[in-house]
Amino acid sequence: MRDLMITDSEPPVRAADLDRFEQAHGLVIPAVYWAFLLKHNGGSPSPENFRVEMPPRPHTLRSHTDWFGTAVEFFLSLDAENVSIRVQWPYVTDGRLQSGMFPIAYCGGDLVCLSTREDTRDQVFYWFSEEEYDARAEGDRNLYFVAPDLGAFLNQLYD
Template sequence: MPTPLRTFEGGPPLTPEDLRSFEQQHGLALPASYEEFLLKTNGGRPERDLLALTGLEGNPRARIHLFFGLNDPVESCNLDWNLEVFKDRIPVGLIPIATTEGTDKICLCVAGERAGAVFYWDGHASPDERNLYALAGDFTSFLSSLHADELSPKTH
């Protein structure tokens, strides 16, 4: 069993009611593993922040800067803010759950047969270019795939 992912600088503690309210407000259902992650961390900077990218030419790795949460005093760190800002750019059925050190987002599929899968969205791709890359079939597998190096944040 993989070590749980620790984060720091996450938002204030959440309750299951906070998550239900978010889901109802946005008409979506979050996977249980992602809800559990939010209840434990409410986003934040992950200690294991490196991920491998397959298919994105010239960019075999990415670094997660921050997982979004709820009720964070910093507006741009919130799931709802990012949903609103990127709703016309990120494909329907995906929600941005984290950001890289650039404009790219880590997205969670919340609809259809791929619900629960995690994708990398390339925010720099032109409208006629591919901008979505599969990372994992589910959130738990995604977290297990993350690695750390000497530049990764330290939580202790």
């Protein structure tokens, strides 16, 4: 996995902190993000930019594939005030984020997620809020594949 410059991260966490957090919130942090949290407890990456391939879909009226440029504002920490897994978890519990998607980064209202699904485990997806229907997940209509795993995602970040 690529080394990034991470600024504004939270104080380091230990495996015991992650265990307690999972138990308290009834969730499982994907192993690859668990390792990332032990090294970088959230924070703003540099480089931070990436591109998302957005193929045609019926609800978008796109007739061709578009490339959308965006940036990771911050990776989610374990439990910080505004930039944490805890704060973003209602997207999952309220049904806005698709089942099997785990939020790991915030991008100006959109999210980068790791899949916990059997068929796409640890793949990275972009949750595009502008294509959300009525603040509810409707199939995978606003999820876009970004990378086969977190390491590949980090390696494609650019300035």
